[in-house]
Amino acid sequence: MSASNLDATSLLSMYRKMRLIRRFEERTAELIDAGEIRAHAHLYIGEEAVAVGVSAALVEKDVTTSTHRGHGHILAKGGDPMRMFAELMGREAGYNKGRGGSMHIADLGLGIFGANGIVGAGAPMACGAARMFKNRDDPFVAVPFFGDGAMNQGVLLESLNIAAIWDLPVVFVCENNNYAITSPITDMVRGSLADRAAGFGLEAETVDGMDAAAVRDAATRLVERARAGKGASFLECRTYRFEAHNTALRGSDLTYRTAAEIERWRERDPLTVTAAQLDADEGWASSDRSTIDAEIDNEIESAIANARESAFPSASTALDHMYAQTYPGFPAGVAE
């Protein structure tokens, strides 16, 4: 296979994953509107290239931690859309047997240490996983995803520091989408985010977060560096969410960003960017794109249909799974 073919294979698989995330999120919004998902969700639409580009640099045993906006990170690393929909719908087949919802989805077997409703809280968890890898001489890395809003959380700054002084195999991935809810990053931080990380002694880079191939290339450099024992790094991905902060805020009359700004970013939709690269590289046609889109639509619809087959938990089990009674060394009797 030529280098160009290899790249086309990678671009194609990234396009597929981005499309899977996009469709998952679009259908999630529709199911919320239809009352089938009885909660709101933080949609990842517009930011797909970050999760997909970074995950292209990872192997299954690498660990990721995620955020309140976690569906994309989980799907990019191989999470099961059926179990995710079932979780959002509150059904037994869900990742947390329908008890946790969007911000608690995890799949430890795939190295997905979970979505997380607490801003910045995935970073110390990733440092813990990385410390374990380093102690065991394992060639794996830990990748916490977090937003620009986490950059002023003490726990995130402490994590940057401990990863630096211990030379941990961590690649911190900051999804800078310019806003924390309605607060613009320019009002919240002086100077660049990458410079701030570099001040802790980390290797730090900024990349176009709308371009999956650029994210993949930058992440691959930093991940390989970490695997080789050269320590922690920081990747700022410049990205944008196309939708409201969460589904509950759709249609609300907030003026923190203009329609023109949203439109400018939409012109660099990550799916369009990768499709254009495939077109330039391989003469990929819009019909190729429609075929993949249709395949993904089918995959998502069957995930939804299978999730609907699963029962709701019965009320008598409401207190089940509250305590980790099987945790080795859990003091006997504490959970009873």
Ligand SMILES: Cc1ncc(C[n+]2csc(CCOP(=O)(O)OP(=O)(O)O)c2C)c(N)n1
């Ligand atoms: C510790 C903590 N503080 C505040 C919140 C409320 N909160 C939820 S999302 C959010 C904004 C996060 O912004 P950012 O990290 O940039 O992520 P984005 O939503 O842009 O993806 C805030 C403040 C929270 N969940 N946790």
Ligand SMILES: [Mg+2]
């Ligand atoms: Mg943000």
